[in-house]
Amino acid sequence: MTGINMRQAVYRVAATTLLGLACVAGVASAQSAVSPDDQFAQLRDAARKNDVTRAWSLAAQLGGYEIPSYIEYYRIKPQMFDSSGLARLDAPVDQIRSFLERYRGDAIADRLRNDWLLVLGKQRDWTNFDAEYPQFALKDDPQVECYALLSAAQKGQKVADAARRVLVVPKSYGEGCVDLIGYLAQGGQFSRADVAFQARQALEQNFTTLAGRIAATTNGGERVDGDTLATVVKMARNDPSQAAAYLQASGASLPREEQGAGWGVVAQFAAKKLMPEAAQWYRRQLELGGDRWLSDETQEWRVRAALRAGDWKLVRQSVEAMRMGLRDDPAWIYWYGRALKAEKRDAEAREQFASIAQQYNFYGQLALEELGQRITLPPRTTVSDAEVEQMRGRKGFARAAKFYAMDMRFEGNREWNWELRGMTDRQLLAAAEYARRIQLLDRTVNSADRTRDEHDFTLRFIMPYRDIMRRATDQLGLDMAWTYGLIRQESRFIMNARSHVGASGLMQVMPATARYVARRIGLSDFHPRQMDDPTVNIQLGTNYLNMVLNDLDGSWTMASAAYNAGPGRPKNWRSSLNRTVEGAIFAETIPFTETRGYVKNVLSNATYYAAIISGQPQSLRARLGQVAPSQAVATNLP
Template sequence: MLKGVYLQRAGRAAWIALACALLVTPVHAQKRPQAVSRPQAAVIPSDPDEAFTALREAARKNDVERAYAISATLVDYPVPSYVEYFRIKPQLFDASGLARIDAPDDQVRVFLQRYKGDAIADRMRNDWLLVLGKKRDWANFDVEYPQFALKDDTQVECYALLSRALKGQNVAADARNVLSDPRYYGEGCVDLIGYLAQSQQIQRSDVAYQARLALEQNYVTLAGKIAALVPDARADGDTLATIVKMARSDPSQAAAYLGTAQGALSRDEQGAAWGVIGQFAARKLLPDAAGYYRRQMDLGGNQWLSDDTQEWRVRAALRQGDWKQVRQAVELMRPELRAKDPAWIYWYGRALKADGRDTEAQQNFQQIAGQFNFYGQLASEELGNRITLPARTTVSDAEAMAMRSRPGFQRAQKFYNMNLRFEGNREWNWELRNMSDRELLAAAEYARRLELLDRTVNSADRTRNEHDFTLRFLMPYRDIMQRATDDVGLDMAWVYGLIRQESRFIMNARSSAGAHGLMQVMPATAKYVARKIGMNDFSPSMMGDPNINILLGTNYLNMVLTDLDSSWTLASAAYNAGPGRPKAWRSTLVRPVEGAIFAETIPFNETRGYVKNVLSNATYYAALMSGRPQSLKSRLGMVAPSAVTTTSLP
């Protein structure tokens, strides 16, 4: 029997329930869920849309009784599939999100047949597969899994591999590819690791690596559960675990500790330890990071290094300007990781070029130069080309309006009208699957006519051979934008590039932190800017007006740009992470670096992607507006070292 079946976010054991799974009789299809005693029943809204929203919330909390009560009032609701889904789903999971072994299988089967082919059916199948995997109902799991279209749930993939392993198949190689991000492991992946270790398909070193991978991402409880799958693994891994924890806060202290403790570690463990220390030093932009990585490479190169550790090995070398180490670091990358991100193809090409291997460098650049992204643009420039727009394909009115008959788009519109964007996007994106380029452009044009501008961009972004960049890079509110950017002397292409990344032109967009509108201005920032420009009648409710939102957003962006030496790279980072952070990152430089290197070595994942996307967007917007070829490299510029200075900007 497997050990330690846990979901990392849960704080209690689940193994006893799992052991009893095969003894439980399924709940019959139409049996009403048993009432749960509650102090006072919550009122069910009389408005159907409000009741539906309340049902959705009850389903999110897996509140079986309330979901049942609300769904009973929505007999003729326009999207019955979601009413039924939200009624059944709480019966599949408990309040902590763990799959239940007494789920109503018969109700799920009826639902899947009734809504076969719909997005919500795939969502239900995803949920049911988690239940079937947990209770080891492999007969039904193996029937349902091939019908799961999206296959975007790591835990389901783990159960699928476990099913195969239990039939005697060797799945170790596939498991290593699936088990790359502990955030998504859940119960199924811990089960898989345990069984593969027990059946000797993987070794102790695999288990130790998975525990360390969880620890690197600060999933301490999960790391302990994985380590416990192999007897005495915890004791053997104490030294390495201590180094990982220490490196997170103080890499130099971890390096000193490793110097005294490395006699207790194997050669591979020493290499792994230096790699982890290098990763956290690189994330802190410490100059010692490249040196730690050199020590790791001297021990053999790849001792079970996480993807993060491998990527930061390249970034540390880029920061130091050590092109030889950049080349070696990319060559040592896991092949699947190296091929997944055009960044590593580009930087490998640059390292080859620095080594005088121009022909090989050009071959690397040619691999990605046709991609419409940050590194595709940079690779194109390395080949001597400027950034231009592809030929435009236009669709007819008839093609665009034919999209209104698509059921998924109809359901999406209903959800968007209720401001339920998650469900709306699910339905819209489901309809886009398997569309031709021309159909995608028709869907994008249809969305534009409905003023669903984020769906316009999303749909047009998916084309492969036929394109319409006027749909990919929309320019709504252009008169307002022209006035606002002219008044403060900002490049309008850059501002549009930023808005496209911030809100996708959703006027009522709100972030979890409270940022509002097109330019996602924080409330405190809006008040600050309004006061600075003399807007004495400002109130937060005015941020829903595109005139005010763009006015305050562009004024703040101009303040940030001025504060950061007119660098679009630094100012873009500041708009996302706050103006103090890019100043601190810049202060760690020992020499001027290309803007692309600065962007690639930003410590925050979100900000790193944000800066790349904003400046890539801006380059295409400039090409659209001017009708002339553009240079992303020129926009990125150079970033020079400077002392950390304080800023009064929020």
């Protein structure tokens, strides 16, 4: 019985009793109406807030709950961090050790070990930290990596180069990485320029408080925080032209490399605003040098500015100047190959393309076409029912299914992905098929997507609700492959998916957009809750997608961007072009990180869906098309 039904039943009983007894019954029933699953959700929230008292109280009420490891984790974790998320120095050591031993090998034990390492790092308890760190399986927390390097540095090891490789995403630094920067600066492994660069990286991402904390790790912290380049960064975020003028007037006092770094920052923000001066300012940066003081984002936008300007020489120079780890990204391998091809260095270009052409992603597909081949499906590997049934017995999958049933996708994904570690391709496909059979379609895609040599693209690119989709797209003359490609990116086929901005269902349609489309197509008595019905969701989503496509001259590239970022923005981005560009270049230079990745994934997905539906080789380049400049025109679409 649901909580609502229970309350209704209590109210009916209460209506037949004396008023005083009814009040008592009402109190009792209100308490009993909170199901164990509801209490578990409350416990999770209390643990997230590090509310020790509430977590202990709720945990005490959940004796016998079917996932005891999480009950205990949520009771212990608030004792390890304060309300602001900082590690405590008085963590319950005995409880932690007991938990790690009893749940050894489980995903939640690795999660607690992650937390424990943060506490040990703050305590500078390197003996226990060094003993626990090798047992941390995922090693996906940069702050823990910073503490590991700090431990090594305090033993006299040289870790500056390793630290520079770790210290690239300021938002993930936390206490550990700031402490590492300070220790390396005080010990002479980091120069003042290293510290200033780290502070500027934080400023570039608008983490001003973090930038100040980093700057304060040196004795001259005020100087680092307020130097010329820091001022350039702050200016460039708002007005790159103003920053360029300031740097032109003040930069002569800086060393040559720092001048170059300053022009790189100015150019990055100009490139994000699609200003034509960006390429010019990047050329100046390359002349002056200072590449080692450029953030990854500044280096990536150097390539994008060159692509938008049509300067293939600058594309090549920009990739060649990248730090090695960044340069290995398939995106830059592909564009480097294109730059070599533009310079008639065909053999070298083909070598670049061949190195990524077997990857089943946007750049692998484009590289394959540069080698003169079309996109086809790999041979299909099928698994037996017995292999699929073996997945049913995996405890992590059972816990994941329980979490998904409670709409706790974060915890469910943790458990599911933990089980996938170390699986063979056949096991991954068996897990994908098992997920399909129990209607966890996003896990079907996620699991099948991980195979390396054996594949089943009918699982990697599933097509649920195909009859509904066929009717909707045929009626509109809409490409079904593109529509499926968009849904795969939007919701991974989670019917009850909800975005942080309120979009819902398979096609992630906003409530206001759904009402607008319903009115346009004459769907009477529509209510947003109907978006949980796949038929309604697909009907409204495909109609809106078709409206967007027609509004943008039939360009799948532009329409994909519009579906994610709103129809007005792609028009503005196009209006700043000074020539017709390939759809791939337009997609690569979209200023919004989320939308840029979204467009690439949607059209890559659509190409494979088209191969599945038609049984014929496909071209991603043809789908991307070309984007011509035009005046920015207002749109009536929401």
